[in-house]
Amino acid sequence: MALSTILFDMDGTLLDSRTAVVDAVADGLAGAYRHHGLPPAEPDRKLFAACMGLPSDAYFARAFDPETVPRDRRGAFARTFGRLTAAAEVAAIRDGRTALYPGAAETLAFLSERHRLLLFSNAGAVYFRAVIAGHGLERVFADALCLEEALSRRLASDKADMIVAMVENPGRAVVVGDRAGDIEAGHAVGARTVGCRYGFGSPEELQAADWIIDGLPELMALPLA
Template sequence: MTIKLIIFDLDGTLVDSLDDLTDATNHMLSLLGRPTLTSESVRQLVGQGARRLVERALVNGTEAEVERGIDAFLTYNGEHLSDRSRLYPGVRETLEVLHGIGLPLTVISNKNVALCRGLLKVLGLEGYFAAVLGADSLPFRKPSPEPLLKLLRDFRTSPATAIMVGDSINDVAAGRGAGVVTVGCTYGYGDLAELRDADYRIDELPQLLKLPFFN
C-alpha cells in the first residue's frame, strides 16, 4: 500500500506527559479538598479529554465541583505543560525520517488544541506537523472517526492510504471507524487489551518505519 497521510495521537504516543498530567490532577484535587492520586491511577483516567479525566477523578463530584475542577486542571496544565513531559525514545528521529520523505504528518488528540500546540512547540515538534486537531476543534472527538475523516477530506486522501498511530482504544476505534490502518503503541498509557484490534502493534515508535508499507 502507498501511504499518503500519517495521523498520530499525542499523549502516550509521541510524548510521555503522565507526570505533568498527574501534577495537574493533584493540584485540582487539592484545591477541592480531595485526596491526591498516584500516577498509575491518573494513567487510567487519561485518554478521553480533560472533562472526562476531571469527572472520573472527582468521584461523585457535583456539577459545580466538576466545573471548578476543569478550570483548575486546564489552568495548571497550561502553565506547566512540560515541566516533566518528555518525548518517548526515538520519536524525533522517526518524525525526521517521515518528514524527510515528504509524508504529511498530523496530530489528533483529545487534549484541547491550544495545549496540544503548546506542548508540541515547547518540545520542538511543531514544525513536523501539517495539521493539529484537539478535543475542542470539532463537535466530536476520538473514539469518533469524525476528526480522522476531516483530515482525510482536508488532505484529499482515501482511508486506504492513511495510518492512525496511537496508544489507546480511542485511537484504534477511531481509526477502524474511519477505515484507516491502525498501529497500536504498546509503550503508552492504554492496556494491551485495548490494542488487540489494531492492525499492527509496536513497542517503540521507530518500529513504525519497519512496517510493511515503508519497505
C-alpha cells in the same frame, strides 16, 4: 504506493504523560477541592492514568471520586478541575518538565519526509496547543486538531469524525495511538492502525491493531504501504 498520511494521538503516544502531566492533574484536583471549599481527597494516580484518552470533559468528570463532591456540585467541580489542570500543564510544559517518548524526534523527522503527518487528540485546546508549541511539533506536523477545537468549529464530534475531517482519503491513512479508542476510530473509517504498547492502554485494548510497537522508532521499519 506509500500511504500518504499518518495521524498520531498525543498523550501516551508521542508525549510521555506519566509523570509531569499526571502531577499536573493531581495539582488541578487539589486546587479544585480548595476552590470549592471541600475536604481534599488523596489523588488516585491509577484513575488519572486509566482515564487518559477520554475526551477532556469526560476525563475531568471521571478522574475524581464522586463521593467526595456533592452531587449538585460535581459539574462545576469538574469544570474547575479541568481549568486548573490546564494551567498546571501549561506551567509544566513552560518549565521543561514534559518530554516526548524516546526516539520521537528522529522518528517524526524520518516519517515527515515520506508522509503527511497529522496530530489529533481528545485533549483540551489550551493544553494541546501548549504541547505543540513547547515541543516544536509544528515543524513536522502538517496540521493538528483537538476535540475541543473540532466541536467548536463543528468539524467533528469524536476521533473517527476528526480523521474524516483531516484526511482526504482515510483508507490510505495510518492511525497511531495507545488506547482502544484510537484503534477503533481508525478502523471505523477504513484506516490501518498502530497500537503503542508503551502508552496508557492495556495489551487487550490494542489486540485489534494492524501493528503493535514497543517504541516509536519501530515505526520507521513498518511497511506502511
